[in-house]
Amino acid sequence: MKSKLFTPGPTKVPGAVLNAVGKQVLHHRSPEFSEKVRHVQDELGRLLSTHNDTLLFTCSGTGMMEAAVANLLSRGDKAMCLVNGVFGQRWADICTAYGVEAVCHSIEWGKSVDPSDLDRALDRHPDAKVVFATHSETSTGALNDVKALGAIAGKHDVVMAVDATSSVGVHELRMDEWGIDVIIAGTQKALMTPPGLAFVALNGRAWSLVSDSDLPTFYFDFTKTWKRLQKKGQTPFTTAVSLVYGLEVALAMMEEEGWENVYARHAAMGAATRAAVSALGFRVLPEHPADGLTVAVCPEGIDGNKIVRVVDDEFGVRFAGGQEKLSGRVFRIGHMGGIRERDLAMAVSALERALVSMGHDIEIGKGLTALEEVLLKRTVAA
Numbered sequence: 001m002k003s004k005l006f007t008p009g010p011t012k013v014p015g016a017v018l019n020a021v022g023k024q025v026l027h028h029r030s031p032e033f034s035e036k037v038r039h040v041q042d043e044l045g046r047l048l049s050t051h052n053d054t055l056l057f058t059c060s061g062t063g064m065m066e067a068a069v070a071n072l073l074s075r076g077d078k079a080m081c082l083v084n085g086v087f088g089q090r091w092a093d094i095c096t097a098y099g100v101e102a103v104c105h106s107i108e109w110g111k112s113v114d115p116s117d118l119d120r121a122l123d124r125h126p127d128a129k130v131v132f133a134t135h136s137e138t139s140t141g142a143l144n145d146v147k148a149l150g151a152i153a154g155k156h157d158v159v160m161a162v163d164a165t166s167s168v169g170v171h172e173l174r175m176d177e178w179g180i181d182v183i184i185a186g187t188q189k190a191l192m193t194p195p196g197l198a199f200v201a202l203n204g205r206a207w208s209l210v211s212d213s214d215l216p217t218f219y220f221d222f223t224k225t226w227k228r229l230q231k232k233g234q235t236p237f238t239t240a241v242s243l244v245y246g247l248e249v250a251l252a253m254m255e256e257e258g259w260e261n262v263y264a265r266h267a268a269m270g271a272a273t274r275a276a277v278s279a280l281g282f283r284v285l286p287e288h289p290a291d292g293l294t295v296a297v298c299p300e301g302i303d304g305n306k307i308v309r310v311v312d313d314e315f316g317v318r319f320a321g322g323q324e325k326l327s328g329r330v331f332r333i334g335h336m337g338g339i340r341e342r343d344l345a346m347a348v349s350a351l352e353r354a355l356v357s358m359g360h361d362i363e364i365g366k367g368l369t370a371l372e373e374v375l376l377k378r379t380v381a382a
């Protein structure tokens with residue numbers, strides 16, 4: 001039996017996307033394929049509310065983070081990394097690997113970055129060239145206010161780069177209005193595409209850093225990629241052609257649902273799942289939760305990894321465990337992209353039954369009731 005994915009990436013891929021991915025391969029230099037690439041670029045621009053070009057790459061989200069560091073900065077440069085979990089730390093680790101000095105503004109995991117702290121940190125480090133932030137910190141479920149953070153970066157005239165891998169398609173992003181200079185994301189989360197495709201969008205301010213950068217790039221060279229896309233609608237090297245078909249269909253599905261409805265659906269799924277785990281006695285870790293996943297803290301004596309194992313082995317539902325220092329202490333339920341409200345009952349029911357199977361004394365149905373109460377409010381309101 002295949003487990004149903006309730007993971008914060010990769011996520012369940014809708015049938016229509018799978019069908020598209022299964023089509024015969026077009027040549028990546030053919031005009032038909034270029035048309036698809038341009039269409040996907042346009043659609044991604046609409047999704048990010050930006051006039052900037054988006055560049056597609058065949059890699060996972062981390063590849064795109066690395067590419068952003070390598071293209072924007074120079075050896076010995078200073079970058080401010082906002083760290084409230086695994087993915088914020090990853091920005092810092094990549095900087096270090098490239099000989100860029102990472103100044104970390106590190107806060108407790110589960111908290112969100114306070115924009116006024118960024119303001120003060122940039123006062124102390126006026127020579128930082130880029131601020132690296134994470135919109136939805138997938139290790140803790142915390143949402144960072146990238147609009148407010150972007151305004152602070154703008155005030156200090158620092159380039160703001162945002163990892164939106166687990167937020168794009170969950171939360172609204174208005175790149176141009178919010179003064180965000182760079183957005184990177186992988187497409188295997190709320191964008192409902194099998195893993196292997198990622199993109200970056202950059203504005204003029206970011207491009208001027210790219211032209212000054214002296215760090216080595218080859219495959220991930222933004223300038224080379226932009227020129228080829230601009231001129232021919234092609235990537236310099238072989239594109240993951242089938243994934244582009246999939247992404248095109250996934251984006252069309254979202255457009256048809258309506259971006260606003262997509263965001264409202266995720267907000268409802270977030271609120272309902274948080275209510276369900278709370279009713280079952282778990283604390284929700286993040287103070288300001290993102291809506292694409294729920295990160296639940298296990299009370300003393302309950303092992304989060306064991307919940308993940310039992311839910312999968314016995315009920316065919318796949319959650320994710322905690323990462324690094326949160327391993328065993330939390331479990332994570334992904335509800336983004338292809339997950340619909342009706343799917344959540346399966347996840348919560350599996351959680352309840354797993355807890356009973358593990359010998360925990362819970363009131364069966366309490367999580368489901370809380371879930372349904374939140375979802376019903378939305379149905380009635382609509």
Ligand SMILES: *Cc1c(COP(=O)(O)O)cnc(C)c1O
Nearest residue numbers: 009060061062087138165166186
């Ligand atoms: C999933 C994710 C990534 C990318 O991880 P990959 O395994 O490289 O795809 C990056 N940032 C965030 C916030 C993520 O959730």
